Amino acid sequence: MSPNAKPAKKPVSTLFSTGPTRKRPGWSPAALDDAAVGRSHRAAGPKARIQTCISKIHSVLELPDDYVVGIVPASDTGAVEMAMWSLLGARGVDVLAWDAFGRLWVADAVTQLPLENVTTHIVDYGHLPDLSAVNFDNDVVFTWNGTAAGVRVPDGDWIPDDRAGLTIADSTSACFAMDIPWEKLDVVTFSFQKSLGGEGGHGVIILSPRAVERVNSYTPPWPVPKILSLAKKGKLDAGLFDGATINTPSLLVIEDALDALLWAENLGGARGLIARVDASFALMDEWVARTPNYAYLAVDPATISQTSVCLRFVDDWFIGLIADQQKAVVKDVEALLAAEEVAIDISAYRDAPTGLRIWCGPTVDPEDVGALLPWLDWAYVQTRAHYQADAA
Ligand SMILES: Cc1ncc(COP(=O)(O)O)c(C=O)c1O
Structure with a gap:
């Protein structure tokens, strides 16, 4: 699918915060x-x-x-x-x-x-x-x-x-x-x-x-x-x-x-929980390999966290911006994802490099991670287009 096309499917839960994280599926008070x-x-x-x-x-x-x-x-x-x-x-x-x-x-x-x-x-x-x-x-x-x-x-x-x-x-x-x-x-x-x-x-x-x-x-x-x-x-x-x-x-x-x-x-104990994390991470990893817009912050593949997935923006246009502009773009990407009711609380940690952080721990449904990923591309491409149109 082209990143310009708006994805049809949304995650069922918008909760991708790294802590507190979303509660287990089906939780209620x-x-x-x-x-x-x-x-x-x-x-x-x-x-x-x-x-x-x-x-x-x-x-x-x-x-x-x-x-x-x-x-x-x-x-x-x-x-x-x-x-x-x-x-x-x-x-x-x-x-x-x-x-x-x-x-x-x-x-x-x-x-x-x-x-x-x-x-x-x-x-x-x-x-x-x-x-x-x-x-x-x-x-x-x-x-x-x-x-x-x-x-x-x-x-x-x-x-x-x-x-x-x-x-x-x-x-x-x-x-x-x-x-x-x-x-x-x-x-x-x-x-x-x-x-x-x-x-x-x-x-x-x-x-x-x-x-x-x-x-x-x-x-x-x-x-x-x-x-x-x-x-x-x-x-x-x-x-x-x-x-x-x-x-x-x-x-x-x-x-x-x-x-x-x-x-x-x-779910079968820790093994069951880890299987959910592995399923989410497999989707994430397959997407990171193919998106032109994002990469892991982790440099060595053997060290990539499967739970707190930290992403940086790697598109040429983004790399060419000064730091404050980069921060503004990322904020707009986040705001768009929140407005579309796709994902909330995915800012990078406050003193970490500019980027996004997506929690993919056991309580997050792998299907939701899979549904989120095309939105990350779409939101970035939309935001970039906005800035480029403003600058033209
Ligand atoms: C690795 C690590 N250590 C410590 C903390 C602080 O945790 P807490 O708020 O439970 O004290 C966090 C919070 O995200 C963390 O990720």
Whole structure:
């Protein structure tokens, strides 16, 4: 079909936001009817819901038996900073960054925590640092999927099994959507409002036995606020991993996460979710190969994120514009897509290069991704024609 022709078919859902993401197909507020609202989260019934949520996360992700899962305050950021504040300082630290979120963890390591031996590996958007330069005698902090760049690590092969340090992986836009080799990771974090389409507010932290051992054998020399503490009296706060949250959780958020996890179970668990992501990405990849207007921001094909797909505009006319004009064109493309009720919330992350970001996680229907793609070309070509007519 010519990009000048208006596509006939629209996505059923216009929701392609990268977080909060769209909810699972068929979701309605009735999914929360059984939430234990108005009750104490320490009472047996509500606590059992939290415990069920923890055990479903464990089983759906197919975590090793000896990994533990806790629900913590302050979303994914809370979970990552909990790991950093509670675990780092026992040895040197390597911190990797290739998007805004990785840079946050670099800033924590360099400007917030009084760490003595920090090595940073920071690269521009679109690239991945040289993974062979990472020192695994140190603890290593990185992001499995750089959501703002659409760049992920290709696999876990670069992480040695016999590492001395801990690996701490912010995996919020990767968990439930990509294959993750758990044995390579000692701390994994995510939040419900990414792949599960859950509500925001809480983070999830997953610890390997080696991370638990660190908590039990090491106390950081700095003050650790209660909400960032994995320890109680110098030992792992075991209750946290058995549904006794540090402070008051939202039982609505827990109920909603349970609903998403049940949906995941009905699809066959993480494998079913990943199959949906793969189906969407196959459509995306086939389209990117053929569109003259867009390309991935990720430079190396092995590192392209299948969930947070970041696109740049590559048409000659667009490349010839100055930065402010490019931004204006992209805004107009987005406005046209929104006006046509095709897609909303698809702006690139605020400090990422100009472009679009399309969430293709498990809750997004692959058919909707397929329906969206011709619209991306159409909206760009229409917008370009407008500008060119104005300039003539
Ligand atoms: C890789 C990554 N880390 C951290 C965050 C911050 O997450 P939260 O808002 O759950 O703290 C995000 C949000 O998009 C993210 O993509």
